[in-house]
Amino acid sequence: xxxxxxxxxxxxxxxxxxxxxxxxxxxxxxxxxxxxxxxxxxxxxxxxxxxxxxxxxxxxxxxxxxxxxxxxxxxxxxxxxxxxxxxxxxxxxxxxxxxxxxxxxxxxxxxxxxxxxxxxxxxxxxxxxxxxxxxxxxxxxxxxxxxxxxxxxxxxxxxxxxxxxxxxxxxxxxxxxxxxxxxxxxxxxxxxxxxxxxxxxxxxxxxxxxxxxxxxxxxxxxxxxxxxxxxxxxxxxxxxxxxxxxxxxxxxxxxxxxxxxxxxxxxxxxxxxxxxxxxxxxxxxxxxxxxxxxxxxxxxxxxxxxxxxxxxxxxxxxxxxxxxxxxxxxxxxxxxxxxxxxxxxxxxxxxxxxxxxxxxxxxxxxxxxxxxxxxxxxxxxxxxxxxxxxxxxxxxxxxxxxxxxxxxxxxxxxxxxxxxxxxxxxxxxxxxxxxxxxxxxxxxxxxxxxxxxxxxxxxxxxxxxxxxxxxxxxxxxxxxxxxxxxxxxxxxxxxxxxxxxxxxxxxxxxxxxxxxxxxxxxxxxxxxxxxxxxxxxxxxxxxxxxxxxxxxxxxxxxxxxxxxxxxxxxxxxxxxxxxxxxxxxxxxxxxxxxxxxxxxxxxxxxxxxxxxxxxxxxxxxxxxxxxxxxxxxxxxxxxxxxxxxxxxxxxxxxxxxxxxxxxxxxxxxxxxx
Numbered sequence: 001x002x003x004x005x006x007x008x009x010x011x012x013x014x015x016x017x018x019x020x021x022x023x024x025x026x027x028x029x030x031x032x033x034x035x036x037x038x039x040x041x042x043x044x045x046x047x048x049x050x051x052x053x054x055x056x057x058x059x060x061x062x063x064x065x066x067x068x069x070x071x072x073x074x075x076x077x078x079x080x081x082x083x084x085x086x087x088x089x090x091x092x093x094x095x096x097x098x099x100x101x102x103x104x105x106x107x108x109x110x111x112x113x114x115x116x117x118x119x120x121x122x123x124x125x126x127x128x129x130x131x132x133x134x135x136x137x138x139x140x141x142x143x144x145x146x147x148x149x150x151x152x153x154x155x156x157x158x159x160x161x162x163x164x165x166x167x168x169x170x171x172x173x174x175x176x177x178x179x180x181x182x183x184x185x186x187x188x189x190x191x192x193x194x195x196x197x198x199x200x201x202x203x204x205x206x207x208x209x210x211x212x213x214x215x216x217x218x219x220x221x222x223x224x225x226x227x228x229x230x231x232x233x234x235x236x237x238x239x240x241x242x243x244x245x246x247x248x249x250x251x252x253x254x255x256x257x258x259x260x261x262x263x264x265x266x267x268x269x270x271x272x273x274x275x276x277x278x279x280x281x282x283x284x285x286x287x288x289x290x291x292x293x294x295x296x297x298x299x300x301x302x303x304x305x306x307x308x309x310x311x312x313x314x315x316x317x318x319x320x321x322x323x324x325x326x327x328x329x330x331x332x333x334x335x336x337x338x339x340x341x342x343x344x345x346x347x348x349x350x351x352x353x354x355x356x357x358x359x360x361x362x363x364x365x366x367x368x369x370x371x372x373x374x375x376x377x378x379x380x381x382x383x384x385x386x387x388x389x390x391x392x393x394x395x396x397x398x399x400x401x402x403x404x405x406x407x408x409x410x411x412x413x414x415x416x417x418x419x420x421x422x423x424x425x426x427x428x429x430x431x432x433x434x435x436x437x438x439x440x441x442x443x444x445x446x447x448x449x450x451x452x453x454x455x456x457x458x459x460x461x462x463x464x465x466x467x468x469x470x471x472x473x474x475x476x477x478x479x480x481x482x483x484x485x486x487x488x489x490x491x492x493x494x495x496x497x498x499x500x501x502x503x504x505x506x507x508x509x510x511x512x513x514x515x516x517x518x519x520x521x522x523x524x525x526x527x528x529x530x531x532x533x534x535x536x537x538x539x540x541x542x543x544x545x546x547x548x549x550x551x552x553x554x555x556x557x558x559x560x561x562x563x564x565x566x567x568x569x570x571x572x573x574x575x576x577x578x579x580x581x582x583x584x585x586x587x588x589x590x591x592x593x594x595x596x597x598x599x600x601x602x603x604x605x606x607x608x609x610x611x612x613x614x615x616x617x618x619x620x621x622x623x624x625x626x627x628x629x630x631x632x633x634x635x636x637x638x639x640x641x642x643x644x645x646x647x648x649x650x651x652x653x654x655x656x657x658x659x660x661x662x663x664x665x666x667x668x669x670x671x672x673x
Contacts, residue, residue, distance in 0.1 A: 004240035006007035006293035007233040009129075015292060016040040016136065017143070018127050023281035024306040026288035032285035034143045040136075043124040045469045048144055051090070053117070056147045059088035063148040064171060067092045067137045068156040069120075069130045085171045091156070092137055095119030108217055129229040131296040138264075138298070139284045139291075142271060149272045150175055155265035158349070175268055178341055182330065186283075187341045189325045191261040192348035196372050206324060207345065209245075209257035209303055213238035216297065227297075234295035241304050259313065259331075260306035262342060263326070264298050267348075279339055283309055314338050314587035314669065322437070335593060335608050335658070335670035338586075353663040374405040375563040375580065378551055379477070380624070382543040383570025384415040385451070385484070387389050390435045390468070394475040396574035397566075402476025404581055409554075409562075410472050413483035413547040416453050419539065420532050437467055481550045488539040488546075494633070495631050496538060513538075517630045519639070519650035537653060541627035548624030565620040569611045583614065589669035590619040591661070606642060607654035608661075608670065626660070633660050 019036030034045055054476035064085040069092075125133040137144065141151040150173060191197050191207045198207050199214035217235060220227045228234045245257050271277050286308055290301035311331040325345040330338035379390070379397070401408050434442055434451055441463040442451035454460055461484050472479045490496050500512035507515065511527075513534045520526040543569070555561055564580075583592055596609040603609075615623055622629070638651040638659040651659060661668050 002293070004244070005237075007230075007236050008291075008293055009230045009233060010127050010132060011293065013126050014038060017140070017285075017288070023278075023285040026282065026286045027304065028254055028289055028293070030285065030289045030292075032140070032281065034140075038126075040124055040126050043121065044144075044308050047118065047120070048146070051145065053149055055088065055090075055116070055125065059145075060147050060149060062150045062168075062171060062175070063088055063090065063141075063145045063153070064154055065090040065092070065137075065141065065144070065478040066154045066156045067134045069094050069134055073555075085152075085168045087116075088168075089115045090118055091115050092118045092120050094495050095121050107392045126538065129296050131229065132291065135288060135291050135296065135298055139288045141269060142277065142280050142284070149270075150179075151269045151271065153213060153264075153267040153269075158265050175270060178343070179268055179270035183337060184330065184341045185270055185273075185279050185339050186495055187343060188262040189266050189348060190329070190342045190345040191263050192345040192350050193325050194348070194350050196350065197263075200270070207258065207261045209261060210238070210242060212261060213242075213300065216300070228295050230295065234297060237294040237300060240294075241300075243305075244304075246436075256307065257303040259329075260303035260311075260342075262299065262302060263348060264302060275336075275339070278360065309333065311340060317452055330587070332670070335668050336510070337595065337670055374407065376407045376560055377401060377409070377564050377566060377580075378480075378555075378562045379408065379410045379566040379568065380544070380547060380551060381410075381412045381568045381570060381572075382540060382547050383414060384419065385416050385464075385575075386434055388412075388414055388570045389436055389573055390471060392574040393568070393572065395473055396576060397578050398472060398477040400577040401580055404579075406580060408477035409480045410468075410477050411481045411547055411551050411575070412468065412479075412555075413481075413485070413543050415485050415539070415543070416451070416489050417487040419487070419536060437471060438464060441467065454484060454658060460484075463607055472591070480554055483547065483550075488528070490535065490538045493538075493542060495628070499631065515650070517635060517656055518652050521648040534652070537630075538627075541630070544623070545627040548621070552621075562617045562620075565615050567613045567620075567623045568614060572611055580614075583671060586669060586671050588614075588667075590667040591615045591623075591669070593668050593670050595670050602647075603656065605659060606651070608658040608668070610657045611655050619664075622661070622664050622666055626657075628654075629660050629664075635659070 015030060016038055017034065018030070019029065019038075019041070020033035022031070022033030022035070024031050034041060034048065036042075062085060126136075127133050138153055140152060141148075145151055152174070171328045172185075179185065191212065193207050197215055198211045199218055200211065213234075216227055217231065217238075220231050220234075241257060269276070269280055270638040271280060283305060287298065287301055290304050291298055294301060310333055312333070314330045314332050324342065328344050329342045331340040331342070332338045379393070381393075384557065398410070400410050438451065441460070451460065464484060465479075465482050468482055469479045481486055500518060501512075503510070503512040503516065511531050513531050514527055515521075515530070516534060517537055518530055518533055520530045551562075551565070586592070592614040593609050594612050596611060633656075635651060635656060638655060639649075641659070642649075642651070642655075658668075
């Protein structure tokens, strides 16, 4: 929350987007939405409704808009070298200005049917500062055009700067090569290292927030008294942000002010998902809150809003060497896939007249995986034979890995005894069966009993091992270890025995496995399911631990260690070919976690997929010895972190994994599956 007090010269003006909590600021208790009863909100709601009735059908795929309040910007429009998204470009202007010039005069001077002029009554605007009024429109495009799938904000001044942008095709291309290609919600343009943006540019190697502040203040003192509606407020804002940033140094978990310097004259929002809609609403609310509180310069407020959103660069590398001027950068929140692209400063329109790439000629797509170095990979699978899926991994994992030049070694440990499933009340759990690759062995004597338990002769073990060996070898991998056991003995484990003794002492009369590692106390059926789930987790991860010892023993014997370890559940089902090179190009991480979140109900924010993890060798022991972490992690704190959102429940297995990784400071990157 906000540390310093507000200093805006118009801070007493009531917040016009208050009255509903469609989104909340991350720096105060301010909420944002278009449902208030104040004069401006009521008026704007009518404008929004009119735009929807007139343009939704025609323009829902892409809207381009800007604001031209005042004579200076009106003149820009009249003499612009216009580049438009025909029929779906909107320019908000002061309606009072139109009336004084005879009504409709501005519109008549712009090519008809290309830009729709939207007059706004000056009397309805809440602020004296026109720059502050502009921000209400600029930062809340999702409220102005709630029906639009993609929204591009373009400052009025850019009519003269977007060289090479002529029509709709250029705007569509821009989205295709930024938000769509890189699967992000928004593309900003990085602030260029230029005399207009940075003080003492000749001596600087990269843009910095402090030097940007100095540039604005210097401009004010030289020749532009209108650079802000209150220069003292601006100075205090810069000082406050820098003090907060300095105080928070030492943590690399989120971005700093320098990471988030942009030129906000061009912003591309892709709102075709709930993820992106929610992100825009929250970031815009936080951003406009900072402007409401401080100066009217949105490029100063943006870095604060950006850092408050806890955005992290996906491939930060060495911060001392990162170059926003020559590299596109991508940012994410927590384990999510990247959500923001900041285009390199070299693409800025300031360079249109020079040999460098401008925004109209820039390559927005980072090169991915072209020069990937072959990796040595271990695949570790533990679970039940009757849930085990081998075929999809052969076709869509091992073969693609081999075709990309990676070395694949496979470790598997399976149990034969059928255990009770967590959702045993659901009839489908009674129909789990083995992979069709084992059909000849299991049905060779016209009876499934052969694969229900191990035989004393060892013929079943030998037959199954042979199928594994041949199948994995044919796919391009190497079977390094296979274990077939009747079941995993958890009752003899010392850690489990100690846990059960404590549980019985704390809760006499209860099943000792009812509350740990997971807990669901909502009703008797939930308690019974928790017991089943917890024992299954004990068996699974004790099995993984035993298998992990074989992996580490094998690694010690080899001259070349593993680069990555794939930890897979027994029923992991691959639907398409896996591309390791593309995954690694997402950026460095200790563990890559496919999102696997296309489900109903949606995953809780505290959850992460626990079926597949691709882990660096340096952090692989966290997963290999995950069983031990149950007993050392403070899972009670995990439950407390839910803050009552799941009454009478603790952290489930997906939440527990996310919690333990955070405790162990394992950097996880969520990626598309």
